[in-house]
Structures are given as C-alpha cells and as structure tokens.
Amino acid sequence: MIRFASLGSGSEGxxxxxxxGSSRLxxxxxxxxxxxxxxxxxxxxxxDTLDAVxxxxxxxxxxxxxxxxxxxxxxxVYLSYGTWVAAGEAAAWGEVVIIDSHxxxxxxxxxxRPFPVPHDAREPTQFTFGDGSRRLGVLxxxxxxxxxxxxxxxxxxxxxxxxxxxxxxxxxSAYPPALKMRIGGRLGHLENDQxxxxxAAIDCGRLQHVVAAHLSQKNNRPQLAAGALSAALxxxxxxxxxxxxxxxFAWREIR
Numbered sequence: 322m323i324r325f326a327s328l329g330s331g332s333e334g335x336x337x338x339x340x341x342g343s344s345r346l347x348x349x350x351x352x353x354x355x356x357x358x359x360x361x362x363x364x365x366x367x368x369d370t371l372d373a374v375x376x377x378x379x380x381x382x383x384x385x386x387x388x389x390x391x392x393x394x395x396x397x398v399y400l401s402y403g404t405w406v407a408a409g410e411a412a413a414w415g416e417v418v419i420i421d422s423h424x425x426x427x428x429x430x431x432x433x434r435p436f437p438v439p440h441d442a443r444e445p446t447q448f449t450f451g452d453g454s455r456r457l458g459v460l461x462x463x464x465x466x467x468x469x470x471x472x473x474x475x476x477x478x479x480x481x482x483x484x485x486x487x488x489x490x491x492x493x494s495a496y497p498p499a500l501k502m503r504i505g506g507r508l509g510h511l512e513n514d515q516x517x518x519x520x521a522a523i524d525c526g527r528l529q530h531v532v533a534a535h536l537s538q539k540n541n542r543p544q545l546a547a548g549a550l551s552a553a554l555x556x557x558x559x560x561x562x563x564x565x566x567x568x569x570f571a572w573r574e575i576r
Contacts, residue, residue, distance in 0.1 A: 323457055323574070324340050324575070325340070325479070325481070325572070326573065327569030327570045330534045330536070330564035330565065332382050333351075334382050336349050336350055336360065337349060338366060341429075341430050341450065342430030346373045346428050347361075347371055347374045348374075349377055349387070350374055350383075350384065350387040351382040351385045351386060352386050354389055354393055360569070368393075368396075369394060372396070373398070377447060377461065377462060378444070378445035379407040384400075388413065388414045396415070397415075398418065399420050399428070401421075401422050401444040402419050402444060404442070405419060406443060407442065421435070423436070431451075433449075433450055434448065434449045436473045439463055439507055440509075441508040442462075447460050447462070447463070449473055456479075456575075458479070460511075461534050464507045464508045464510060464511070465511075465515065466518065470519070471519060474523050476523070476527055478528065478530075479575050480530070480532070481534050481564065482511075483511040483533075483535045484511065484512075484513045484516045484546035485509075485510035485512065485541065486540040486541050490541060490542075490545075491505055491512075491537075491540040496539075496540075516533070516549065517549040517552060521553045529576070530573050530575070531550055531554065531561055532563065532564050532573070533546040533550060533562065534564040535564070538566060543563045546561070546563065547559070
C-alpha cells in the first residue's frame with residue numbers, strides 16, 4: 322500500500338509526505354523546523370521516522386527549511402545538481418545525494434522516478450513514486466506540459482497536480498504585468514485549464530485520487546480548480562481533492 326498526505330501547498334510553503342512499505346519520505350520542505358515538525362505531528366508522524374527529504378527545486382517555498390530540518394534530524398537530502406548549486410551548495414546541507422532527473426532510484430521501499438519540467442529554476446524536477454504495482458504522480462511547479470511529463474504521469478493510480486491560477490483572475494489581478502507574465506508563462510505555473518488538458522491527454526483509467534495543488538490564494542478558487550479537473554475526468558467536482566496552504570490534505574491511500 323502507498324499512502325500520501327500534504328503538510329501544506331502554496332506559495333507560503335510546501336511539503337508532501339509519502340509512505341510505501343516500511344519507508345517514508347518528505348518531498349520538499351518549505352517550512353521552518355518547528356512548523357515542519359508541527360505539521361508532521363498533525364499527520365501522526367515523528368521526524369525521526371523519515372528516511373529522506375527530496376527537493377523539487379530551489380524556490381524558497383519548496384526548499385526554505387530543507388537543509389536545516391535535514392541536519393537537525395540527520396536525514397539525507399536528494400536533489401538535482403542544478404538545484405543544489407542554486408540553493409547554495411556551500412550551505413551546511415549535511416548528507417546530500419545528487420540525482421539525475423532522468424534516472425530512477427530508490428529510497429528504501431519507494432521507487433522514485435524523476436523527470437525534468439519547464440519552470441524558472443536551475444534544474445527543476447518532479448517525481449512519480451511507486452512500489453512496483455501502484456504509482457503516485459506529482460506535478461506541482463511547471464509552466465506547461467510536455468510529452469515527457471504526460472508519459473510519466475499516464476497510468477498513475479493517484480495524481481497531485483498543480484492548479485496554480487485561473488487565467489481570468491490572474492489577468493484581472495493587481496499583480497504587476499511582469500509578475501503576471503512570469504506566472505502565466507511557459508516557465509511559470511499551470512493554469513486550471515492547462516492542468517485539465519493534462520488529464521485529458523493521459524491514461525486516467527487507474528486513478529483512485531486526484532488532488533489539485535499549489536493553488537494561488539489570490540488568483541484561484543478551489544471550486545474553479547475542481548471544476549476544471551472534474552470536467553476533464555467526467556466526474557463530480559466533489560471527488561477532486563484540494564491541497565490547501567494551511568492544512569494541506571489528510572492521508573490518502575492507494576490500494
């Protein structure tokens with residue numbers, strides 16, 4: 322069985338918890354040490370039961386607490402070379418494992434398959450996680466889809482999928498034009514309809530869970546994200562999960 326939960330998802334901090342067999346890892350750590358521990362304990366997890374921290378890219382909402390948290394709890398940190406350099410390779414990271422964004426690896430019982438994504442970072446990487454028969458796909462920061470992204474996510478049993486903004490809300494927001502262009506650009510973040518298009522392009526026949534993640538608190542609404550994804554899947558909007566900034570989401574199981 323695979324199960325997964327979110328510590329929180331959004332521009333103020335991100336963290337996704339994954340369990341498979343006897344192994345447990347944290348994907349991204351955008352919160353301070355005390356806040357990360359508090360959010361882990363809310364999910365019934367103690368830091369010393371983790372096996373590793375994985376990092377998707379160097380933006381502070383994903384990596385801000387990773388080095389300090391990992392050092393405090395003696396955990397290895399897995400990340401791409403570009404992310405390590407951009408986040409400060411001279412920092413006191415503790416144990417670092419440099420990964421290739423095209424090469425699978427394992428963390429204990431967890432099969433990890435990284436894949437590169439277009440985002441305004443040095444070497445951003447997203448992941449699928451599996452146990453040999455079931456698979457979770459995670460895509461939380463990318464400005465657009467690619468055939469390779471769709472290939473990696475196709476046939477997954479669960480997806481955590483970025484729905485950062487609604488195009489109309491972003492267009493009409495008070496954000497400066499340059500920021501609007503960055504968010505909505507090819508190296509920015511997925512809009513609701515772009516996320517829905519990914520679902521329409523891949524094999525969704527095995528899906529047990531779909532969770533919309535990394536929603537902008539100013540430029541999106543949960544009902545808009547759920548509506549776009551449910552329309553692509555032909556399901557009720559209430560079946561789509563929403564990862565929030567404050568609460569993340571509770572444990573979900575892939576059976």
